[in-house]
Amino acid sequence: MPNFFWYLLLFIFTGLMLYSAGIKDKKRAIVLWLFNSGLSYLFELVVYVMYNCYLYKPDVFKDPFVDSTFGSIFSQGLSVPAAATVAALFKSGAASILIFSYIFSAIEVLFLHLDIYEHVWWKTSYTFFFIPVLFSISKLWYWLLKKGRIQTLFITHYVCMITLSTTITWLLFAIRPTVLFHFGLFEEPSRDHTFANAIYFIAVSLFYSIFAFTKWKTLKLLLFILLLAADYLLVQHHVILIHHAMDGAGLVLTHLYFWGASLLLGKQLQPPLHRHEE
Structure with missing residues (x-):
């Protein structure tokens, strides 16, 4: 099965999450998602671009770094920020955010198993830790947006x-x-x-x-x-x-x-x- 198929599933997953977020708050869903994506990009600029923490393998572009960055967009630009948006709009509690951490950590382990993603120095435990951080910022920022x-x-x-x-x-x-x-x-x-x-x-x-x-x-x-x-x-x-x-x-x-x-x-x-x- 082509590597990109699994990234396409992430894209579909993102679409479903944004659709549900749009139903909840049409005016702020996309704005909050773009804001969350921007925060993820700033984080990626340091750990991924500067310090080469992991490698994505969607197998779309010949240049390895271009291909990896394209894969990163599906994760850090789409799915994780969209989930953080859903968590904020639906006022998810600590238990729900913990479930999201488990889900994304499990997806990461699956991608590692499928050899369409590779750790350099990153660890899945880091993902499990940082997901709640972004989700908490998203919840706070949604509250501020409503002000x-x-x-x-x-x-x-x-x-x-x-x-x-x-x-x-x-x-x-x-x-x-x-x-x-x-x-x-x-x-x-x-x-x-x-x-x-x-x-x-x-x-x-x-x-x-x-x-x-x-x-x-x-x-x-x-x-x-x-x-x-x-x-x-x-x-x-x-x-x-x-x-x-x-x-x-x-x-x-x-x-x-x-x-x-x-x-x-x-x-x-x-x-x-x-x-x-x-």
Whole structure:
């Protein structure tokens, strides 16, 4: 049976969880899921990208690190954050969260047994420990979201934009690499790109969120000019590698796309959450 089949099951499992979460709270389910995914990505940036803790094997891409990262998205970007969202929306108690820890630990053991996932220095006990941590943060953040305070909304928007920008740009890189990031910190070009791409969009997502929350048109224009100027400097210093002018234009279009996405996310996030709820 192809390796990817089991990752596809994770995708279906995620869809079912998000559907149930959407029934419970349509306005906040996707936002909270994206927020949880962003937290998982930040964690993965350290333990997986920097310190090579484990290896996924969906067997889709030829490059081992690209293939592994693609598999990581199914786990850390989809299924675990979706489960944390369900736990928060349905107010799961300690016993339910413990069951979730057992389930994901069991899935991990199954993937190890099927040889579609491999530990380098990670242990299943770490998974069992960290699942409740994310779930607890998710429950707390859901409570804060219902309060609708501007600080919570802005941080949520920012983390959601990290999720969207890093996921979409990384998938574009995996399918057809045109714009490459190069820090020179890792021997594997794909690992180096993944790390640099993440750092870049962690920084740039702050621009996207400020753009969505400010009403000052002058500030919006200034942010865009600063962003283009920063890109130009990064290209000149060979941190961003582009081979054709069209690739540079594509980077500008990418910013415009996320500019629009940030506005849509802001509209989705703010109106229903400005109302005080207990």
